[in-house]
Each structure stands twice: as structure tokens, then as C-alpha cells.
Amino acid sequence: xxxxxxxxxxxxxxLLISFTNASGQQKTIQERLGYPKKTKLLIxxxxxxxxxxSENMASIHAMEKGVVSSASIMVPxxxxxxxxxxxxxxxxxxxxxxxxxxxxxxxxxxGPVTPHxxxxxxxxERGYLNETTGAFLKxxxxxxxxxxxxxxxxxxxxxxxxxxHFDGHMAxxxxxxxxxxxxxxxxxxxxxxxxxxxxFSQLFGFDFGKYITEKDIDxxxxxxxxxxxYKRGLDNFYTEQIKSLQPGLNVLLxxxxxxxxxxxxxxxxxxxxxxxxxxxxxxFFTSEKCKKLLADEKIKVITWREVRDxxxx
Amino acid sequence: xxxxxxxxxxxxxxLLISFTNASGQQKTIQERLGYPKKTKLLIxxxxxxxxxxSENMASIHAMEKGVVSSASIMVPxxxxxxxxxxxxxxxxxxxxxxxxxxxxxxxxxxGPVTPHxxxxxxxxERGYLNETTGAFLKxxxxxxxxxxxxxxxxxxxxxxxxxxHFDGHMAxxxxxxxxxxxxxxxxxxxxxxxxxxxxFSQLFGFDFGKYITEKDIDxxxxxxxxxxxYKRGLDNFYTEQIKSLQPGLNVLLxxxxxxxxxxxxxxxxxxxxxxxxxxxxxxFFTSEKCKKLLADEKIKVITWREVRDxxxx
Numbered sequence: 001x002x003x004x005x006x007x008x009x010x011x012x013x014x015l016l017i018s019f020t021n022a023s024g025q026q027k028t029i030q031e032r033l034g035y036p037k038k039t040k041l042l043i044x045x046x047x048x049x050x051x052x053x054s055e056n057m058a059s060i061h062a063m064e065k066g067v068v069s070s071a072s073i074m075v076p077x078x079x080x081x082x083x084x085x086x087x088x089x090x091x092x093x094x095x096x097x098x099x100x101x102x103x104x105x106x107x108x109x110x111g112p113v114t115p116h117x118x119x120x121x122x123x124x125e126r127g128y129l130n131e132t133t134g135a136f137l138k139x140x141x142x143x144x145x146x147x148x149x150x151x152x153x154x155x156x157x158x159x160x161x162x163x164x165h166f167d168g169h170m171a172x173x174x175x176x177x178x179x180x181x182x183x184x185x186x187x188x189x190x191x192x193x194x195x196x197x198x199x200f201s202q203l204f205g206f207d208f209g210k211y212i213t214e215k216d217i218d219x220x221x222x223x224x225x226x227x228x229x230y231k232r233g234l235d236n237f238y239t240e241q242i243k244s245l246q247p248g249l250n251v252l253l254x255x256x257x258x259x260x261x262x263x264x265x266x267x268x269x270x271x272x273x274x275x276x277x278x279x280x281x282x283x284f285f286t287s288e289k290c291k292k293l294l295a296d297e298k299i300k301v302i303t304w305r306e307v308r309d310x311x312x313x
Numbered sequence: 314x315x316x317x318x319x320x321x322x323x324x325x326x327x328l329l330i331s332f333t334n335a336s337g338q339q340k341t342i343q344e345r346l347g348y349p350k351k352t353k354l355l356i357x358x359x360x361x362x363x364x365x366x367s368e369n370m371a372s373i374h375a376m377e378k379g380v381v382s383s384a385s386i387m388v389p390x391x392x393x394x395x396x397x398x399x400x401x402x403x404x405x406x407x408x409x410x411x412x413x414x415x416x417x418x419x420x421x422x423x424g425p426v427t428p429h430x431x432x433x434x435x436x437x438e439r440g441y442l443n444e445t446t447g448a449f450l451k452x453x454x455x456x457x458x459x460x461x462x463x464x465x466x467x468x469x470x471x472x473x474x475x476x477x478h479f480d481g482h483m484a485x486x487x488x489x490x491x492x493x494x495x496x497x498x499x500x501x502x503x504x505x506x507x508x509x510x511x512x513f514s515q516l517f518g519f520d521f522g523k524y525i526t527e528k529d530i531d532x533x534x535x536x537x538x539x540x541x542x543y544k545r546g547l548d549n550f551y552t553e554q555i556k557s558l559q560p561g562l563n564v565l566l567x568x569x570x571x572x573x574x575x576x577x578x579x580x581x582x583x584x585x586x587x588x589x590x591x592x593x594x595x596x597f598f599t600s601e602k603c604k605k606l607l608a609d610e611k612i613k614v615i616t617w618r619e620v621r622d623x624x625x626x
Contacts, residue, residue, distance in 0.1 A: 053421075053574065053575055053578040053579075054574070054575070057574075057578075078391040078421055078422060078423060079420070079421055080422075081419070081420045081421065081422050082420035082421065082578070085420055106394070107392070107394045107395035107398055108366075108391055108392055108394065108395065109391065109393075109394050110391060111424075113440070114429075115428040115429040115430040115431070116427075116428040116429070117428040117430070117431070118428070118430070126468070126471060126472075127426070127468070155439070155440070158439060159439075260573075260574060260575075261366065261367070261370075261573060261575065262365075262366055262367070262573075262574065262575040265366040265370075265395070266366075
């Protein structure tokens with residue numbers, strides 16, 4: 001018997017498992033997707049598509065030749081039309097929107113999709129989106145955030161993209177309760193799963209779980225390498241993460257680009273998430289070692305489209 | 314005796330030689346700059362700075378190591394902050410503004426600097442600047458052109474650039490009498506010489522000379538390779554042009570970029586002004602052959618700054 005799940009206490013706020021199985025227990029997301037309860041599901045996800053030609057080419061390579069199963073696109077970026085053309089000619093590619101409220105690099109910038117004067121609280125003093133999530137948080141008005149996120153979604157649709165999911169670049173769209181609620185509302189409206197990433201709850205000092213309802217998708221664990229992990233070696237980090245993966249819906253975030261002149265110039269002055277880091281990500285997630293590891297650990301790699309089409313739509 | 318020159322007939326409209334010498338004859342621009350009348354002056358000018366990292370790096374190389382004496386910057390482009398930082402740290406570099414009202418490449422786009430809804434007549438249906446000068450001409454309103462050109466100039470100033478000259482990307486800012494008058498007015502207002510390029514008069518079907526006054530700078534000849542010249546070989550074209558150069562103020566326009574992945578992707582689907590063409594330009598204008606040719610032909614290579622500071626300011 002399938003019933004609507006009723007939340008009973010605060011701990012349950014973290015759950016978005018909304019159905020019960022025949023024995024009355026809540027169904028896991030694995031079960032709702034048609035897998036046994038013990039299945040270790042993993043979405044291997046490349047962020048930042050559209051930011052540069054290098055990022056586009058390397059991400060496509062990592063999806064077509066490697067194990068990367070999903071990726072998301074930054075609509076305000078200069079190379080958005082290139083990845084949009086790819087999305088249109090590859091309708092099976094699992095591409096969502098990496099909703100973007102910041103422009104982080106030093107010498108290579110973009111502004112909002114909305115006319116600048118309609119979202120002035122999102123801009124730095126030069127008319128670009130702010131460089132950091134901190135600067136964004138200081139003055140962004142929720143109405144401007146909603147306007148800009150809608151503009152990005154509508155532009156993507158205009159370019160023929162039917163996004164498989166939404167997520168937020170540099171966590172800016174989930175950095176306050178107001179913004180998170182806007183993002184979740186847009187996900188429900190466009191019938192697209194939103195990847196929130198609960199690990200950011202602590203960083204921004206509020207409980208994401210409070211806003212995730214049974215209509216949304218709650219990822220069990222989001223994995224992303226930190227600067228410290230990079231220093232210790234990304235190969236080791238990813239290997240450990242894959243070996244210790246638990247049953248449930250897991251998302252591993254990476255950033256694929258070639259370590260070439262363009263990407264070195266985009267990421268100039270940065271070590272973290274720089275060109276070399278991104279090349280490491282390409283290398284690992286297109287390696288035979290990684291493929292074997294996933295098989296050995298019996299990890300089921302899935303896409304956001306599968307989640308969207310089986311649960312949301 | 315120096316007198317203010319009074320125009321007497323239509324032919325003289327083409328002239329902007331505004332002073333007479335001791336014998337009562339009009340002074341040539343060479344003489345006004347302090348050179349003998351027979352001097353062959355040449356500004357060797359790279360267009361399109363800011364469009365890509367490749368273009369920025371190759372243009373800087375061609376200026377620092379080659380004979381390129383001047384260049385102009387596209388303010389709305391993504392890599393504008395990179396070349397603006399160079400301009401700020403190299404105050405002697407001869408850098409003007411390549412005022413931009415089009416966004417010509419297929420998969421890599423930019424919009425206006427002004428808020429989009431304030432210059433809607435300049436936009437394509439996706440909110441970018443139009444792809445061609447033809448599409449721009451069909452619907453651009455003069456008030457929007459003026460707003461956008463002012464926005465670009467003001468943003469350049471905000472980034473610390475003191476432009477040595479103005480010119481127009483893809484000739485859009487000189488493609489109608491209204492637009493040309495706006496461009497010339499802005500040049501006078503900011504005390505910056507405007508490079509008009511009289512050879513475009515025929516293309517746009519109106520007489521540029523009618524609008525060039527004694528307050529402006531009239532270049533005797535503008536040289537730029539066409540698609541046909543490219544097919545016959547750029548080396549031959551530039552060699553012939555340099556060998557046949559006449560006394561007066563000449564401007565040679567080129568486009569310097571490296572034939573690398575980034576530039577190939579920017580110019581994808583284009584042969585004319587594509588990555589290979591731009592690499593040829595770099596090669597020729599950094600070659601010993603070119604340096605020797607300029608010396609053999611007794612050509613005096615000058616900058617727009619010299620023109621600006623000796624005549625306009």
C-alpha cells in the first residue's frame with residue numbers, strides 16, 4: 001500500500017523519502033527508482049559547463065569516453081552557446097543547469113542574463129556578477145535572485161535545452177533560506193530535481209532539511225574534493241570515496257577541463273579548482289582504474305534524468 | 314602664419330588638414346605631426362583585443378616583439394578584464410577602443426555593456442549583440458547606439474584605460490550617417506582621434522567625408538586584407554602594400570591571435586578572419602622580413618597616441 005508520508009519529528013525533516021513500501025516502512029530512494037535497498041547509486045557529475053571551450057570539450061570527453069554520467073551548464077557564460085548546441089544535437093546527454101550567481105575568475109568575467117538594472121543587487125561595482133559567494137550573500141535581494149534564475153532557465157529553454165536537474169554554482173543559490181526556497185520552488189515548477197548538497201548546511205549556518213519536502217529529491221551524500229584533498233592527491237581521494245560508498249543516492253561532483261592555455265588563463269591566480277586540478281579530474285574519470293573500481297565495488301552509476309523521469313515527472 | 318582653414322567646396326570636405334604652412338598651402342597631416350611632407354607614416358594596428366585569451370596574448374606579443382604599434386580593445390567581450398589589466402600595467406602601450414555593436418561568432422557570444430532592456434534595438438532574439446553588421450543596421454536606433462558606445466567608453470575608463478583612439482568593430486559604428494556622427498561626436502568629446510576608414514564609404518553608400526570636420530583626423534589610406542587577398546597569400550599582400558605605400562597617414566589593420574584550440578573554437582565555421590589567418594598576421598608582423606621591408610621603404614611607424622597628443626589634445 002502506498003501512502004503519503006507524514007513527517008513526525010525533526011529528524012525526519014531531513015528525509016524526502018515520501019512513500020512507504022508494502023510492509024509499511026519508508027521506501028528508500030533506491031527502491032523508488034526500482035533498485036534493491038542495498039544499491040549504491042552514484043551520479044558522477046561534472047560542474048561548470050559553458051565556462052570555457054576547454055571545460056566544454058573536456059566534460060564532453062569525460063561523459064562520452066569516461067564514467068561521468070551527468071553535468072550541468074552555466075547559462076550566463078560566454079561559451080554557453082557551444083554547449084547548448086551540443087545539448088541540442090545530443091538529446092540523450094544528461095545535462096542540467098548549474099545556476100550561476102557569481103563570476104569568480106580574475107580576468108575573465110560574465111554578467112547576469114537579466115538586464116543589469118533589473119538585478120542590480122547581484123552585481124559588483126563593474127556590472128559583473130560578484131566574485132565570491134560571500135560578496136553575493138552580503139547584498140543579493142531574493143527578488144533579484146528569483147528573476148535571474150528564471151532568466152537563466154528561460155534562456156536555456158530558448159536554446160532547446162530540457163534540463164535534467166538544477167544545481168547551484170559555488171553554492172550561491174543555496175546560501176540562505178530565502179534563496180534555497182526559490183531554487184526548490186523553481187525545481188517544482190519546472191518539474192526538475194534540485195541537487196541541494198546537504199553538506200553545505202553547516203557552512204551557511206541553517207538547516208537545509210527544513211526546506212526539503214517530499215516533493216523534492218534528497219541526495220544521501222554529496223562528495224566533492226577540497227583543497228586539502230587536492231594536496232593529498234585526487235586519485236587517492238576519489239579511490240577512497242568510491243571504496244567507502246554507502247547504499248543510497250550519492251553524487252560525486254568534479255570539474256573537467258584540459259590543462260591548456262585557455263584554462264590556465266581563466267583560472268589564473270588560483271590553485272584550487274585550477275586548470276591542473278581539472279585535468280586530474282578528466283584523467284581519473286576516464287581511466288580504466290576508475291571503471292574497474294566502480295565495477296569491483298558494485299556501484300550503479302545513474303543519471304539525473306533517471307531520477308527526474310522516474311520520480312519527478 | 315597659422316590660420317583656421319575655411320572649407321571652400323565639396324572636394325575640400327574630404328580634407329581635414331586644418332592649418333596652412335608659411336607659404337599659404339595646407340599643411341599635410343605629416344607636417345602637422347612634425348614630419349617632412351614626403352613621409353610615409355604608418356600605424357600598424359591590431360583589432361579585436363579582449364575577444365579571447367589567444368587574441369590578447371598574440372596581440373601583446375606582436376606589439377612587444379613585432380612591429381605592431383597600436384591596437385584596440387573590445388569592451389563587451391569576456392576577456393576584456395585581462396587586456397584592461399595589461400593596459401593599466403603598461404601605460405605606454407598604444408591601446409584604443411574597438412567600439413563593438415556586433416557579436417559575430419557562432420558558439421561564443423557577448424551582450425552589450427548597457428542593461429539589455431535599455432538598448433533593445435541592438436540585440437538579437439537571444440539578447441546578444443547581432444551577429445552581422447547587416448542585422449545590426451536593420452533595426453539599431455541611434456539613441457541606443459550612443460548609449461552603448463558611451464557605456465563602453467565609461468567602462469574602459471572605470472578599468473583605468475585612457476584610450477589613444479576609437480574605431481569601430483566590423484564597421485558597425487560607421488555604417489550609417491547617424492552612427493558615424495555619434496562616433497565622431499564622442500571622439501571630440503573625449504578628445505580622442507577616431508579612425509573612420511574612408512574605404513567603407515562605398516560599402517555603406519554615403520559620403521563619410523561629409524561628416525569629417527577639421528576637428529577630426531582623416532586617415533589618407535586604410536589597408537586591410539580581404540578574403541581574396543588571404544587566398545592569394547597574406548605575405549604577398551602585406552609586402553605589396555608596404556612597397557607601394559604613399560606619403561601621408563596610413564593605417565594597416567590586422568588581427569593577431571594564435572592558431573590554437575581556443576581561437577579555432579571561437580572562429581569555428583569561418584575561414585575569413587579565422588584562427589589560421591590571425592596566426593599568419595602574427596607571423597608576418599613579428600618577422601625580420603617585415604622589419605627590413607619597413608626600413609628599406611623608409612616607412613615611419615607611428616602610434617595613435619602621437620596623433621592624439623600632437624593634434625587632438
